[in-house]
Amino acid sequence: MRRLPIIAAGFLVFTAPVLATETPDAGPIISRAVDDFIRPAYRDFHAATSRLNEVTSKLCTMPSENLLAQARSTFSETVDSWSRVEIIRFGPVTEQNRLERILFWPDRKSTGLRQVQAAIQKEDPTATNPDTLSGKSVAMQGLGALEFVLFGTDSESLASDAPYRCSFGAAIAENLDSIAGKIENAWEKPDGFAKSWQNPSETNPLYRNNGEVLGELLDVFVTGLEMERDVRIGGFLGEATEKDKPKQALFWRSGQTIPSLAGNLSGMKALFDISGLAEALPADKKWIAKSIGFEFNNALNALASADGPIEDVLADSAKRGRLTYTGVVTSSLSELFGTRLSAEFGLTAGFSSLDGD
Amino acid sequence: MRSPLIDRRDFLKGAGAAFFAGLSPAASAATLTTDAVFATAYQKRDGSFGAAILSEEGKLLHQVPLPDRGHDVTFDPVSRQSVVFARQPGTFAVVFDHSGQREPLTIASPPDRHFFGHGVFSPDGALLYATENDFDNAVGMIGIYDAHDHFRRIGEFPTHGVGPHELLLLGDGRTLAIANGGIETHPDFGRAKLNLSTMKPSLVFIDRLSGDLIERHELPPALHKLSIRHMDVDASGTVWFGCQHEGPATEKPLLVGRAVRGKNLHLLDMPETILGGFRNYIGSVAANRDAGTIAVSSPQGNSYAVIEAASGRVVARHDLTEVCGLAPDHASFRATTGTGEIVAAQGSAVQAQEFVWDNHLLRITA
Numbered sequence: 001m002r003r004l005p006i007i008a009a010g011f012l013v014f015t016a017p018v019l020a021t022e023t024p025d026a027g028p029i030i031s032r033a034v035d036d037f038i039r040p041a042y043r044d045f046h047a048a049t050s051r052l053n054e055v056t057s058k059l060c061t062m063p064s065e066n067l068l069a070q071a072r073s074t075f076s077e078t079v080d081s082w083s084r085v086e087i088i089r090f091g092p093v094t095e096q097n098r099l100e101r102i103l104f105w106p107d108r109k110s111t112g113l114r115q116v117q118a119a120i121q122k123e124d125p126t127a128t129n130p131d132t133l134s135g136k137s138v139a140m141q142g143l144g145a146l147e148f149v150l151f152g153t154d155s156e157s158l159a160s161d162a163p164y165r166c167s168f169g170a171a172i173a174e175n176l177d178s179i180a181g182k183i184e185n186a187w188e189k190p191d192g193f194a195k196s197w198q199n200p201s202e203t204n205p206l207y208r209n210n211g212e213v214l215g216e217l218l219d220v221f222v223t224g225l226e227m228e229r230d231v232r233i234g235g236f237l238g239e240a241t242e243k244d245k246p247k248q249a250l251f252w253r254s255g256q257t258i259p260s261l262a263g264n265l266s267g268m269k270a271l272f273d274i275s276g277l278a279e280a281l282p283a284d285k286k287w288i289a290k291s292i293g294f295e296f297n298n299a300l301n302a303l304a305s306a307d308g309p310i311e312d313v314l315a316d317s318a319k320r321g322r323l324t325y326t327g328v329v330t331s332s333l334s335e336l337f338g339t340r341l342s343a344e345f346g347l348t349a350g351f352s353s354l355d356g357d
Numbered sequence: 358m359r360s361p362l363i364d365r366r367d368f369l370k371g372a373g374a375a376f377f378a379g380l381s382p383a384a385s386a387a388t389l390t391t392d393a394v395f396a397t398a399y400q401k402r403d404g405s406f407g408a409a410i411l412s413e414e415g416k417l418l419h420q421v422p423l424p425d426r427g428h429d430v431t432f433d434p435v436s437r438q439s440v441v442f443a444r445q446p447g448t449f450a451v452v453f454d455h456s457g458q459r460e461p462l463t464i465a466s467p468p469d470r471h472f473f474g475h476g477v478f479s480p481d482g483a484l485l486y487a488t489e490n491d492f493d494n495a496v497g498m499i500g501i502y503d504a505h506d507h508f509r510r511i512g513e514f515p516t517h518g519v520g521p522h523e524l525l526l527l528g529d530g531r532t533l534a535i536a537n538g539g540i541e542t543h544p545d546f547g548r549a550k551l552n553l554s555t556m557k558p559s560l561v562f563i564d565r566l567s568g569d570l571i572e573r574h575e576l577p578p579a580l581h582k583l584s585i586r587h588m589d590v591d592a593s594g595t596v597w598f599g600c601q602h603e604g605p606a607t608e609k610p611l612l613v614g615r616a617v618r619g620k621n622l623h624l625l626d627m628p629e630t631i632l633g634g635f636r637n638y639i640g641s642v643a644a645n646r647d648a649g650t651i652a653v654s655s656p657q658g659n660s661y662a663v664i665e666a667a668s669g670r671v672v673a674r675h676d677l678t679e680v681c682g683l684a685p686d687h688a689s690f691r692a693t694t695g696t697g698e699i700v701a702a703q704g705s706a707v708q709a710q711e712f713v714w715d716n717h718l719l720r721i722t723a
Contacts, residue, residue, distance in 0.1 A: 090606065094604070094605040094606065095605045095607065097553075097554045100553060100554045101554075104554075106543075106545075106546050106549065106551060108495075108545070108546070108551055109495075138554045138555075205607070205609060205633055206606055206607065208634075226547070226548075227549070229547075230546070230547025230548065230549070231546045231547050234545070234546065234547055235546050245545075248545065357428060357444060357445065357474060357522075357640070357716055
């Protein structure tokens with residue numbers, strides 16, 4: 001069995017009072033997180049899917065090399081904006097399987113690939129209509145499926161004459177745009193999810209108290225870091241080079257593996273900075289925030305100098321080493337968020353509460 | 358400094374009184390009077406892992422170091438040995454004798470399997486059954502180990518579901534009840550859940566001798582994200598199960614149910630105040646067969662509830678930070694927490710300085 005040679009730290013932040021610490025008022029922290037990170041990030045993602053929808057439908061009307069290149073680069077922009085906001089794994093994105101419909105990954109048995117190839121081969125008419133597509137398998141209606149359409153085997157045909165493939169791609173883009181719009185609206189609504197998150201009470205079915213509200217925010221980091229390390233990096237980076245599985249990396253076809261890893265981390269860093277969690281720390285504990293900032297920068301710098309298609313990155317020992325290092329840094333960040341920061345905020349990093357047991 | 362521990366004791370005393378008031382006179386008279394010890398996996402504050410045997414007073418009687426995080430412990434009263442299983446996707450189980458007379462023995466899962474953290478002995482102690490993952494095929498399996506031959510793996514049979522978690526041996530000594538949580542995982546991707554949109558949990562009854570499926574029960578399709586994970590059996594043979602909801606937090610499905618052979622699964626209606634406090638997550642289920650009660654804990658909701666088995670009525674609710682481990686104790690339950698507390702049925706609490714307790718607690722009759 002393959003494992004990364006790093007500590008598999010996993011904590012879920014818990015909302016329980018601990019001795020001698022006080023949970024800061026979550027109100028202003030959550031307001032900043034919602035107004036200055038989450039809402040704009042979903043707006044950006046929706047804007048990207050709208051451009052993607054537009055350019056893919058143009059490509060289908062007038063196939064050309066130029067429009068195919070535009071569609072591909074818009075896909076990459078969409079992945080970038082998605083990766084930043086993907087870290088928000090609670091709230092409206094959890095409704096109606098939206099998270100999986102936007103990105104079904106890991107797809108270990110290549111279900112999506114087989115379904116997408118079958119649809120193209122049989123010219124399945126229900127896959128080119130966004131309304132019927134949205135009711136089909138989650139694996140064939142999101143970014144993974146669209147990546148194969150735009151970058152997979154025979155995708156060059158989109159520049160000349162591949163009407164079915166193109167309209168399938170356009171339907172996926174339209175479906176993504178519709179999901180992105182719904183999530184954006186759900187967060188923007190004044191009486192929607194954000195209000196519930198910002199107003200804990202005994203009668204609020206989602207958040208009963210200040211601790212649960214803040215715990216949800218800290219969970220973004222704790223879960224996001226574990227995902228980055230154990231799932232995203234751990235999914236393809238072996239203990240030794242010969243155990244690497246580059247084709248198990250997310251977005252290997254479009255060369256977006258490293259940007260999506262960096263997007264998740266820069267999203268977390270932005271959320272940490274914007275929400276002002278650092279200011280809520282007492283003076284003698286500011287070092288925790290400094291360490292967090294330092295480690296985020298270390299990881300982001302390492303990824304910035306590990307650019308390129310993932311197969312090339314893994315073949316280059318210096319670049320490959322930077323990926324291993326990024327994994328180590330995420331372990332350190334997990335400790336900082338899951339133990340240090342949460343303890344300072346009077347929240348325990350639930351040892352006996354880890355999800356799924 | 359204010360001491361929350363004292364507050365909690367006072368609270369528990371109060372809660373205990375309410376508990377007795379809510380039970381029928383016959384049930385409150387029955388208590389577990391024999392001496393007992395308790396087994397649980399732990400993490401030390403220095404980060405290391407192990408399994409411990411604790412006295413009724415909460416004293417550490419025996420400990421076994423583990424290479425990684427453990428999960429549940431099962432005990433064979435014939436050989437008086439225990440087995441602690443690695444937490445998923447761990448690949449070891451450790452057999453130990455808390456009297457210290459035998460060296461611990463490590464069982465490794467085969468290369469294409471891992472443990473899910475739970476197992477059970479046959480009544481004669483000859484065989485050990487463990488829930489396992491055939492991860493390349495995403496199929497749940499029961500591994501069979503020969504306790505008389507150094508726990509050599511001698512066979513396996515399928516659980517007819519994905520992601521099996523807890524299993525129980527029923528009173529006939531032959532039927533296994535297995536909770537197929539329905540969640541696909543693969544060690545390549547840590548603990549990531551690979552099939553949430555299509556997951557399909559089930560509770561199955563399997564003949565442990567033939568491996569034959571006796572019955573397979575599912576919840577209605579609308580509840581396909583309700584992962585059935587933990588169970589215990591009451592004095593009447595009814596299997597009580599607790600679930601974890603993988604759907605949106607805005608959905609509040611019922612989380613505790615009953616399974617009886619020949620009948621559909623039945624989810625227990627609970628007061629909204631109790632159910633809402635569970636945060637869609639039940640971490641363990643324990644029966645006190647003498648008292649006729651069932652307890653279900655929610656570490657995410659920092660609470661546990663006690664249900665009268667006969668009526669299905671919630672008779673007590675206790676607030677306890679990160680409570681998960683539960684075991685029958687006198688007239689009610691003993692609880693352990695992820696903050697290191699051990700709270701006995703009578704309400705006395707011990708705070709371990711060096712340990713935090715893992716999800717499950719097992720009562721072993723001395």
